[in-house]
Amino acid sequence: MIGPIVGVLFDGFAYGMLLFLLSVGLSVTLGLMNFVNLAHCGFAMLGGYVTVTLMNDLHWPFFATLPVAFLAAAAASVVLERALYRRLYRASDLDQVLLTIGIAFISVAVAAYYFGTTQQPIEMPPYLRGSTTLLGVNFASYRLFLVGVALVVTLLLIAGLEYTRFGAQVRAAVDNQRMARGMGINVDATFAATFALGSGLAGLGGALAIEIVGLDPVFAFTYLVYVLIVVSVGGLGSIAGSFAAATLIGISDIAGKYYVPELGAFLIYLVMVAVLMWRPAGLFGRR
Amino acid sequence: MIPQSGNRFSDKIMRRQDAMANTAGAAKPQLYLRSLSRWRPIEIAFWLATLLPFVLFPDYLSLASQIAIAALFALSLDLILGYAGIVSLGHAAFFGIGAYTAGLFSKFVWGELFSGMLVAAAMAALVGYASSFIIARFRHLTLIMITLGLGLLLHEAANSANWLTGGSDGLQGVQAWPLLGLFKFDLYGTTAYAYSLAVLFFVFLAARRLINSPFGLSLRGIRENWMRMPAIGAASRAHIRKIYTISAAIAGIAGALIAQTTKTVSLEALSFERSADVLVMLVLGGAGRLYGGLIGALIFLVARDRFSGIAPQFWYFWIGIMLVAVVIFLPNGILGGLSNILSRRNRS
Numbered sequence: 001m002i003g004p005i006v007g008v009l010f011d012g013f014a015y016g017m018l019l020f021l022l023s024v025g026l027s028v029t030l031g032l033m034n035f036v037n038l039a040h041c042g043f044a045m046l047g048g049y050v051t052v053t054l055m056n057d058l059h060w061p062f063f064a065t066l067p068v069a070f071l072a073a074a075a076a077s078v079v080l081e082r083a084l085y086r087r088l089y090r091a092s093d094l095d096q097v098l099l100t101i102g103i104a105f106i107s108v109a110v111a112a113y114y115f116g117t118t119q120q121p122i123e124m125p126p127y128l129r130g131s132t133t134l135l136g137v138n139f140a141s142y143r144l145f146l147v148g149v150a151l152v153v154t155l156l157l158i159a160g161l162e163y164t165r166f167g168a169q170v171r172a173a174v175d176n177q178r179m180a181r182g183m184g185i186n187v188d189a190t191f192a193a194t195f196a197l198g199s200g201l202a203g204l205g206g207a208l209a210i211e212i213v214g215l216d217p218v219f220a221f222t223y224l225v226y227v228l229i230v231v232s233v234g235g236l237g238s239i240a241g242s243f244a245a246a247t248l249i250g251i252s253d254i255a256g257k258y259y260v261p262e263l264g265a266f267l268i269y270l271v272m273v274a275v276l277m278w279r280p281a282g283l284f285g286r287r
Numbered sequence: 288m289i290p291q292s293g294n295r296f297s298d299k300i301m302r303r304q305d306a307m308a309n310t311a312g313a314a315k316p317q318l319y320l321r322s323l324s325r326w327r328p329i330e331i332a333f334w335l336a337t338l339l340p341f342v343l344f345p346d347y348l349s350l351a352s353q354i355a356i357a358a359l360f361a362l363s364l365d366l367i368l369g370y371a372g373i374v375s376l377g378h379a380a381f382f383g384i385g386a387y388t389a390g391l392f393s394k395f396v397w398g399e400l401f402s403g404m405l406v407a408a409a410m411a412a413l414v415g416y417a418s419s420f421i422i423a424r425f426r427h428l429t430l431i432m433i434t435l436g437l438g439l440l441l442h443e444a445a446n447s448a449n450w451l452t453g454g455s456d457g458l459q460g461v462q463a464w465p466l467l468g469l470f471k472f473d474l475y476g477t478t479a480y481a482y483s484l485a486v487l488f489f490v491f492l493a494a495r496r497l498i499n500s501p502f503g504l505s506l507r508g509i510r511e512n513w514m515r516m517p518a519i520g521a522a523s524r525a526h527i528r529k530i531y532t533i534s535a536a537i538a539g540i541a542g543a544l545i546a547q548t549t550k551t552v553s554l555e556a557l558s559f560e561r562s563a564d565v566l567v568m569l570v571l572g573g574a575g576r577l578y579g580g581l582i583g584a585l586i587f588l589v590a591r592d593r594f595s596g597i598a599p600q601f602w603y604f605w606i607g608i609m610l611v612a613v614v615i616f617l618p619n620g621i622l623g624g625l626s627n628i629l630s631r632r633n634r635s
Contacts, residue, residue: 036428087615093427094374095614098570101563102610109604225439225559232432266443273436277421280429 016250025198031237047203073203361580377438385542415535573620
């Protein structure tokens with residue numbers, strides 16, 4: 001009786017951790033610059049394709065591809081930020097939404113052009129394939145690994161934001177951008193660095209997502225919806241909020257699909273609308 | 288928190304104010320509104336040109352009918368986005384409600400067109416009115432997310448309600464009686480285009496009247512500054528509820544047209560893609576100018592028809608390029624760019 005419930009909770013939590021990796025960068029950049037970046041999952045998709053290419057064509061080991069996925073997504077995001085996004089920081093929500101949806105559309109078409117529209121095959125190393133049984137519950141090794149990575153990233157992020165000079169500057173800029181500028185903080189440079197970091201994490205998330213949800217060119221849109229839900233439910237600029245929201249959405253989604261499959265994705269949309277109506281700024285949002 | 292007004296609209300207001308100063312009696316808002324509602328020759332030429340497809344492109348009348356329907360849908364979005372400043376990523380919800388209502392009405396009651404359309408509009412208006420209480424409470428990102436969420440919820444609901452909507456197979460058995468009892472819907476789409484165009488024209492007249500009324504002016508005020516309008520006696524939330532309901536009804540009419548002219552309704556009518564497409568059409572043409580959605584729908588659908596012939600899966604690449612180009616180079620859409628060029632030429 002307890003076994004299946006724990007199993008579903010664990011799968012939901014692992015899925016939630018994946019959503020957390022994909023969305024935490026967007027949450028921070030939204031909180032920092034109020035920039036609505038709907039192309040965020042395009043960076044995740046880029047990370048995924050980098051991993052697939054390195055593993056299948058160049059036969060790199062899975063672990064070695066992860067840092068490259070991170071760096072590729074971060075580098076691509078810096079180029080786009082300097083070339084296009086920077087012009088629209090003061091523009092309306094609508095302009096930002098349109099520009100970034102446009103970039104997401106382009107990324108989908110480019111991915112379809114180079115890699116085709118099929119799911120990308122990927123072979124995990126043997127030590128990530130099995131599963132461990134503990135107290136009668138089956139834990140898939142890959143999901144354990146995923147949870148581990150997400151927890152390490154969370155700890156690094158929180159420690160980085162709380163105890164480093166850069167973290168203090170980011171927090172100051174999120175709280176009050178004008179005041180932070182007045183104190184001599186280079187908010188634009190801080191933002192560029194945060195943006196690269198967030199996109200890099202999305203790239204890492206994209207690489208880790210292949211084993212769980214697969215990878216095809218519409219990834220940039222399918223997961224955009226999930227990421228936006230996590231961000232708006234968790235509240236902008238809040239790492240703890242994103243963590244809590246990702247866990248909530250991950251567990252509701254998996255539990256919903258397991259126990260009431262006829263509802264499909266209905267449940268998470270309902271959770272999102274309900275949370276937003278109850279707290280428009282999200283669970284942990286301050287504004 | 289003071290909502291920031293977008294730059295794109297303030298310069299337009301400045302230009303409108305110049306226009307106001309030029310017309311006699313700058314202090315009289317009635318005169319200003321009357322000057323807006325005068326029919327310009329270019330408008331009359333535009334509507335006459337919509338009749339050309341009957342003569343020039345008789346093979347493309349079904350495409351023309353699709354364009355007229357998309358234009359009507361874009362017009363409905365323009366009322367809330369271009370005039371009241373409500374960004375919606377889930378407007379297809381009302382389009383889909385209209386389409387399914389009209390489809391089910393024709394299946395279970397009768398296939399008469401106008402009653403089906405009215406029922407569809409009423410249904411969409413009802414749902415629009417109910418959701419407008421939620422819409423009027425929020426701004427910015429939360430609003431975008433809530434419209435997106437409600438749209439996705441409805442899409443999933445229609446997908447699950449297999450017994451009613453036919454689920455992913457689409458609604459079968461939609462019937463449409465001949466138009467006015469005389470003209471059957473043919474393969475070439477002649478009747479379909481005549482019907483869609485007539486409905487578009489009459490709804491456009493109503494929308495034009497609405498926008499050039501004091502109510503339309505206060506909507507523009509709400510777009511510019513939502514917090515200050517109540518101070519001069521315009522109840523922002525009540526106005527938003529009204530225009531949202533009206534816009535939902537028009538979107539419902541557009542949905543009814545697609546159900547009646549194609550005799551089928553698929554889940555695609557409720558999808559996120561449809562919401563995104565209509566937003567792209569409107570912005571491409573120019574939001575907040577009534578004709579923007581019409582021009583945008585024309586360019587978008589003709590371009591899709593051309594490009595899809597070459598390589599359907601890369602159509603999205605071109606939409607993406609169009610979007611980026613419009614945002615960076617033409618912040619007020621094609622019509623905004625044209626009117627900029629014209630006013631510059633007039634000044635020099």
